[in-house]
Amino acid sequence: MTPRDLEKRRQRAGRVRHYVGLALLAAAAAWSATHVAVRSFGPDSDTALVAGKTVIRFAHWQLEGRTVDALNEACREYTRLHPDVAVRQIEVPERAYEQWVRTQLIGRTAPDLIELRDEAVWRNLIARYFVVITELVDRPNPYNAAPNFCDDPNLAGLPWRETYVDDMQGGFIEELRDHYGVPLSVFTIRCFANRDILRAAAGSDRPPATLGEFFELCRAIEAYAARRRERDGSFRLVPVAGSRYTAEIFGNQYWTPSVWALLDRHDTDLSGQLEEDERIEAVLTGRLDLATDPCIRAGHRALYDITRHFSAGFMSDQRDQAVLLFSQGRAAMIATGSWDAGSLWRQVAGDFEIIVFDFPVPAPGEPYGRLIRNRVSEAGARAGFPLGLTRTSRHKDQAIDFMQFLTSKRINERINEQFRWFPAIRGAAPDRILEPFRPQMEGVYKVFDMHLTGTTQLRYQNRYEEYMSAADPGPEEYRRFLRAAAGDRRKFLATYGGLARRCLADSPDRPEHMPFGAYVEAWRDDLYDRFIRAYAADYRECALADSQRNWANGHHAVVQTDGPLAQLRARAMREQLRGATRRNLAALVVGQVERVRQRANHRAAIERLRIAADVPPTGQGARP
Amino acid sequence: MPPTGVAQLSVRGMIADLVTAMTTPGRRTAAVLAALAGAALVSSWCVGGAGVRSGTSPGKASADRAAACLAEAWHHLEMVNYARAGELFGTALAGPCSRVQPAEGMLGLGQLKQFRQPEADIAEAGRLYEAVARDFAETPAAPLAVMNLARLADAPAVEKDRDRQKARRLYRQVMERYPSHFVADEAALRLGQTYLENVGDRAAEDEGAKVLNDWLAARGDNFLAAAMHLQLAALYERRGQYRRAVEHWTAADAADADAPVGRAIGRAALASLYLQVARVLEMRLKDYAEAARWYERIVVEIERDPKYHVAKLAADRCRRLASVPAGGEPDPNAPAEARP
Numbered sequence: 001m002t003p004r005d006l007e008k009r010r011q012r013a014g015r016v017r018h019y020v021g022l023a024l025l026a027a028a029a030a031w032s033a034t035h036v037a038v039r040s041f042g043p044d045s046d047t048a049l050v051a052g053k054t055v056i057r058f059a060h061w062q063l064e065g066r067t068v069d070a071l072n073e074a075c076r077e078y079t080r081l082h083p084d085v086a087v088r089q090i091e092v093p094e095r096a097y098e099q100w101v102r103t104q105l106i107g108r109t110a111p112d113l114i115e116l117r118d119e120a121v122w123r124n125l126i127a128r129y130f131v132v133i134t135e136l137v138d139r140p141n142p143y144n145a146a147p148n149f150c151d152d153p154n155l156a157g158l159p160w161r162e163t164y165v166d167d168m169q170g171g172f173i174e175e176l177r178d179h180y181g182v183p184l185s186v187f188t189i190r191c192f193a194n195r196d197i198l199r200a201a202a203g204s205d206r207p208p209a210t211l212g213e214f215f216e217l218c219r220a221i222e223a224y225a226a227r228r229r230e231r232d233g234s235f236r237l238v239p240v241a242g243s244r245y246t247a248e249i250f251g252n253q254y255w256t257p258s259v260w261a262l263l264d265r266h267d268t269d270l271s272g273q274l275e276e277d278e279r280i281e282a283v284l285t286g287r288l289d290l291a292t293d294p295c296i297r298a299g300h301r302a303l304y305d306i307t308r309h310f311s312a313g314f315m316s317d318q319r320d321q322a323v324l325l326f327s328q329g330r331a332a333m334i335a336t337g338s339w340d341a342g343s344l345w346r347q348v349a350g351d352f353e354i355i356v357f358d359f360p361v362p363a364p365g366e367p368y369g370r371l372i373r374n375r376v377s378e379a380g381a382r383a384g385f386p387l388g389l390t391r392t393s394r395h396k397d398q399a400i401d402f403m404q405f406l407t408s409k410r411i412n413e414r415i416n417e418q419f420r421w422f423p424a425i426r427g428a429a430p431d432r433i434l435e436p437f438r439p440q441m442e443g444v445y446k447v448f449d450m451h452l453t454g455t456t457q458l459r460y461q462n463r464y465e466e467y468m469s470a471a472d473p474g475p476e477e478y479r480r481f482l483r484a485a486a487g488d489r490r491k492f493l494a495t496y497g498g499l500a501r502r503c504l505a506d507s508p509d510r511p512e513h514m515p516f517g518a519y520v521e522a523w524r525d526d527l528y529d530r531f532i533r534a535y536a537a538d539y540r541e542c543a544l545a546d547s548q549r550n551w552a553n554g555h556h557a558v559v560q561t562d563g564p565l566a567q568l569r570a571r572a573m574r575e576q577l578r579g580a581t582r583r584n585l586a587a588l589v590v591g592q593v594e595r596v597r598q599r600a601n602h603r604a605a606i607e608r609l610r611i612a613a614d615v616p617p618t619g620q621g622a623r624p
Numbered sequence: 625m626p627p628t629g630v631a632q633l634s635v636r637g638m639i640a641d642l643v644t645a646m647t648t649p650g651r652r653t654a655a656v657l658a659a660l661a662g663a664a665l666v667s668s669w670c671v672g673g674a675g676v677r678s679g680t681s682p683g684k685a686s687a688d689r690a691a692a693c694l695a696e697a698w699h700h701l702e703m704v705n706y707a708r709a710g711e712l713f714g715t716a717l718a719g720p721c722s723r724v725q726p727a728e729g730m731l732g733l734g735q736l737k738q739f740r741q742p743e744a745d746i747a748e749a750g751r752l753y754e755a756v757a758r759d760f761a762e763t764p765a766a767p768l769a770v771m772n773l774a775r776l777a778d779a780p781a782v783e784k785d786r787d788r789q790k791a792r793r794l795y796r797q798v799m800e801r802y803p804s805h806f807v808a809d810e811a812a813l814r815l816g817q818t819y820l821e822n823v824g825d826r827a828a829e830d831e832g833a834k835v836l837n838d839w840l841a842a843r844g845d846n847f848l849a850a851a852m853h854l855q856l857a858a859l860y861e862r863r864g865q866y867r868r869a870v871e872h873w874t875a876a877d878a879a880d881a882d883a884p885v886g887r888a889i890g891r892a893a894l895a896s897l898y899l900q901v902a903r904v905l906e907m908r909l910k911d912y913a914e915a916a917r918w919y920e921r922i923v924v925e926i927e928r929d930p931k932y933h934v935a936k937l938a939a940d941r942c943r944r945l946a947s948v949p950a951g952g953e954p955d956p957n958a959p960a961e962a963r964p
Contacts, residue, residue: 131704166928167891174892269861270903272896272931380892380930391704445930 053083056399057111059090059104061097062385062419065343070418078405085398095318098122105129105390112393113403116171116181116386120453126173126180130388134179136400137161137168143408150409152427160404164424170383181386182403184412186422187337188378188437189249192344195353197237197332200224207357211302212366218309221332241331242310243322247468249335251303252446253359257374258299259448262288267447274448280543283536290536291529296450298371300467301528305367307468315469335359338437339384342420345433356436377443383424451539454546459538467531473523478516486512499526690716690725697732706740727760731769738772750776767802770794771811778814788818799839809846812839813855820855823862833859850880854897866908873901895929898922902935906942916942 075087104110141160144150161168171181201224208214218239225237266282282288326334327347362369413428451460502522697712717729734752737745756769774794777787795815819832853876860869902918905911919939
């Protein structure tokens with residue numbers, strides 16, 4: 001065979017390989033098309049089952065326990081009531097939810113109803129893609145007038161929003177001054193513990209009454225786990241099932257009371273809230289030093305100390321991983337909301353008993369006891385699981401009717417009984433197991449945020465995550481530290497910086513004899529100092545620019561949200577300003593004017609601050 | 625006197641003449657045309673007669689159709705079905721209708737152009753509003769159109785393009801031309817605001833306060849009185865005139881509570897308002913008894929609010945402080961001070 005023949009054969013083989021690839025691709029495409037066609041149009045497909053009907057679709061990420069089943073049951077009942085309407089739910093995992101919703105909204109393929117999230121980044125989505133229902137919620141829910149949907153005649157004539165335990169505040173978007181969501185349930189947050197582990201580790205199943213007792217219990221569980229591991233190398237147990245989400249929950253519980261005292265010092269207009277301009281003014285004029293303020297320090301450090309008892313690598317774990325760890329008995333405690341109660345009880349049924357307790361407040365004399373003296377009030381607990389109506393919905397009237405159906409007293413009570421969540425409608429009875437989750441009225445409310453939206457938020461999050469993710473030093477690092485401490489002092493200071501200075505301040509003559517416990521504590525202090533000082537500098541650099549951007553965005557939002565107001569005015573022209581319209585109109589105007597006022601005050605405050613602090617205009621950073 | 629030629633014509637005579645004409649060559653075409661014209665006359669008489677019997681004229685019927693079209697268009701605009709709303713406004717404008725309907729249709733189209741996302745056309749919206757204000761000044765749509773024009777001048781998306789002078793002129797125009805219309809209240813509020821927002825500019829603030837105070841003096845029961853009092857209270861609080869601020873907060877609360885259709889200030893905002901009044905009374909004016917009363921209002925009237933517990937403890941504290949005689953000790957029977 002000549003080289004030319006060989007070359008030809010090689011070329012032929014190459015062509016065949018190409019054809020094989022193409023054939024495989026074609027086969028895969030054909031299989032996919034067939035699969036989709038069968039799923040879409042086959043005898044068991046949705047298309048066949050809902051043929052000729054109006055289909056309402058709603059999407060949510062509440063996949064806990066029996067949520068999906070309970071909602072399916074409600075959908076079936078709705079279809080029995082309205083045979084020409086079929087309701088389909090789309091369950092989207094929490095992790096992919098935002099991307100999925102964005103894609104659907106931008107592609108104009110969004111379902112009729114979408115569960116809204118209470119996050120700043122959702123405000124623009126809501127303003128742009130969802131329908132304002134402010135006027136609608138002022139009219140009665142017609143289902144509450146039907147005896148088979150509501151046994152309370154008082155609810156029948158009430159405006160829809162007043163049938164809610166929270167006056168439907170959970171569906172009201174403060175920044176947009178309008179109602180956009182129809183919430184279904186109320187939630188509170190608690191600690192859950194494995195009674196068996198508590199007994200085995202601490203000799204008692206009494207939940208910790210103070211933060212000090214909580215730390216003791218964690219240490220007892222760690223000691224118990226170490227003892228068990230000596231006998232069984234594969235034994236794994238941590239005090240708290242950790243995740244980024246759990247850390248956030250603990251953070252809110254201890255941050256809010258720790259910074260409460262700042263209100264007395266910096267609330268210049270006595271509004272009971274530290275507004276953005278008050279916070280910036282306090283920082284830029286030096287009245288509040290973010291880096292050294294003891295309240296801020298207590299809030300951060302308390303959470304840091306708590307998370308030292310979390311499962312390793314918790315900042316990269318998600319909520320469901322933490323729930324799994326607890327339900328498998330590999331974590332003694334978990335902090336989560338009443339939304340997980342039902343599924344947790346079902347998952348651990350028979351394996352162990354769960355006890356529920358409130359977040360312990362430090363007692364006087366305990367660590368952080370001087371600054372953290374309260375719990376967080378749940379008096380204003382807002383209803384959650386809000387469904388919003390998308391602008392692209394082709395069946396808006398039916399979708400609204402379906403939401404009214406879900407929030408009639410009887411249906412809301414029943415679905416929440418199945419969810420094992422608190423109903424959102426007045427008079428609807430909660431499940432018996434929810435008693436420990438009943439909202440606590442006592443406590444303080446959040447008055448201070450460490451960041452503004454924008455660059456400060458981003459920088460804070462990055463630095464905070466880095467801080468929280470840092471693992472405590474081990475014995476090897478300790479030994480290295482001591483060796484350095486015993487050596488050349490200048491080199492020691494250059495290598496360990498603040499940590500070395502702390503060590504020398506404690507024992508200037510014999511730093512190499514620093515005990516391990518003191519070393520770890522100094523290391524933690526040093527870590528915190530580095531985090532907070534860096535962030536304080538960021539704040540001074542970015543706060544004004546962020547604030548101005550917020551103000552501009554707020555202004556833009558005012559323009560955007562004038563739509564419903566103008567429409568209502570035009571409607572009122574024909575309806576001689578009916579009562580409900582008039583009330584809505586007033587509410588809108590009051591809200592919008594209030595926002596304009598805030599905006600104006602804010603702008604003036606910025607100018608005043610710039611002069612006071614000699615800060616260069618936006619975008620030029622802080623002066624050197 | 626002999627009857628005139630027209631009056632002499634009888635139906636029988638007309639038919640006989642027509643038949644004769646149709647059978648006479650040369651006159652057939654004219655006869656056919658005449659027959660068609662007659663049929664058209666009879667048809668229109670029948671339709672007109674039916675209209676009389678049902679109580680509507682042809683013009684009235686088409687005006688009703690336009691009104692229904694407009695009503696549906698507003699509904700679709702509210703439900704952000706912009707395409708359908710646009711079609712319906714267009715249909716309403718195309719047909720014969722009453723004098724006010726074109727104005728309403730143009731107003732609706734203007735709002736559609738203004739708020740349609742993402743294809744808003746503010747310039748076109750402005751032109752439509754101007755046309756309503758100019759050509760239909762006597763219709764109910766006119767004050768709304770002028771108000772929309774004012775808002776377009778007052779709150780553009782980019783602050784630097786805001787035309788405050790034009791906005792002020794239009795607000796004043798609404799207040800002067802339509803003083804009893806409800807948008808005049810809003811115009812007064814927003815006009816005052818354009819001055820009050822110049823925080824620190826004493827002359828501008830005084831002018832804003834004057835606008836609002838004058839309007840409140842003339843129309844104290846207007847449905848935005850609460851919002852006006854809130855603006856004034858904020859001004860006086862900033863200036864350190866705390867007693868005046870408290871008076872306006874109190875008036876805002878009263879105006880809002882007296883509204884025949886229920887409160888416009890939301891529950892959360894109301895709790896914030898009560899808390900601010902109470903804190904100013906307690907910490908600036910040292911009027912502990914009155915402060916306790918305002919704190920208690922949060923506890924009693926707005927129980928489900930995060931401020932509930934704080935207000936409850938503060939009310940106890942203020943009652944205790946109120947019981948202290950000047951230079952004396954607190955009343956031992958008063959509740960112990962508790963402060964979160």
